[in-house]
Structure formats: C-alpha cells, structure tokens
Amino acid sequence: DTEVTQTPKHLVMGMTNKKSLKCEQHMGHRAMYWYKQKAKKPPELMFVYSYEKLSINESVPSRFSPECPNSSLLNLHLHALQPEDSALYLCASSQDSGSYGQPQHFGDGTRLSIL
C-alpha cells in the first residue's frame, strides 16, 4: 500500500479536453513532485512544490498547469495535450529537501493516454 494516493489510475482524453490529475499525502511532507515517465525510462521531473510554493518548473509546456491547494494536495491540470504527452504521471512527496537524506515516496501513478 502506498501512502501517496493518485487519482484517477487511468485517463483517456482527447486533445481538446481539459482534465486534472490529483495527488494526496497525509505524511506531513512539505515537498511534493510531479514526474512524467515514458515506458522503460526513469521518471523525468516536471514540477516541485516546497511549503506549498512552486520551487522548480523544469521548462514544462504551459498545457500542464500545477496547483498546490494545501500541504496535502497536489493537482496537475491538463489542457490541449498532444499524443506525445501519453505517459505514466507520478506524484511523489518528501519530508523536506533531499539534502537532509529524506527520500521521496511515490504514488502508483496515473496512466494517461491522449487520443
């Protein structure tokens, strides 16, 4: 069982749709992350929120819009996605910065398919 919960588990959407991915953690962690993972590849960092503020944006296209409503929740709003955006989207959290030896904990991901 994972302590980071992601919904939905699967999502199929057209290129003109708007949808959101949700992530929740109740471990009191102060950093939350979005990753994109293509098949058989390591996760690629997209965004980092620390203490509810966006601290890292890895030059992600604006069709991906992150939101952190509170310290336990993280959303990823999707609009006008392209077929190449089809991937596994992973949410992770960590107690604080990795500089303190704090590991990341991952959810099971949302499998996104763009038609």
Place this chain on the structure above:
Amino acid sequence: TQLLEQSPQFLSIQEGENLTVYCNSSSVFSSLQWYRQEPGEGPVLLVTVVTGGEVKKLKRLTFQFGDARKDSSLHITAAQPGDTGLYLCAGPISGTYKYIFGTGTRLKVLA
C-alpha cells in the same frame, strides 16, 4: 551536471542466481535511494544510504554506499521471480529539492 549511471541496463537470470547492480557518479551525493518499480506501478522505496561505506540489508538484498559517496551497489542473493522489475537509484542535488535518477536496470528472474 550530476549524473547517475547504472549498470547493467538489462539482466535476465535464472531463479537462485546472485546478481549485483551498480550506480555510479563522478559527483558526491549526501544520500542515495534505491527503488524497485513494477509495470503500471510507482517506484517503491527499498532503502536510503547516507553514510560513506554504509551497508544495509533488506532480506536477500544488500545495499552498499561507496566510501566517497559517489557510488552504490545492490546485491541480490538467490534471486526469485518476485524480484523482477526496474531498479532505480536516485540522489538529491545538494541545496535543492531536485533528485536525479539513474538510468535504470531492468531485471528479469526466470522460474
């Protein structure tokens, strides 16, 4: 730029064999994590190593952090089909909330 290189990239072995996976860098890391990921699921944290030279054991898995904190290894004794998966090492970039991942090792254990 900090990089983590894993070797081998792929490994297919018979049940009962031993194996070692390596995670190497030219940079010093304050800690390294090892994860196992199965298809359709998120990475599951196996261990965090923090001290140079540290050895940690998790049942049949033995993890070692290099003395200089630039590399780590994962040794599996008597591999089982349940060990099949993608093994990833990861480390934090100092002074940031960013982690980098190794290139991954895909392990398949045949019954």
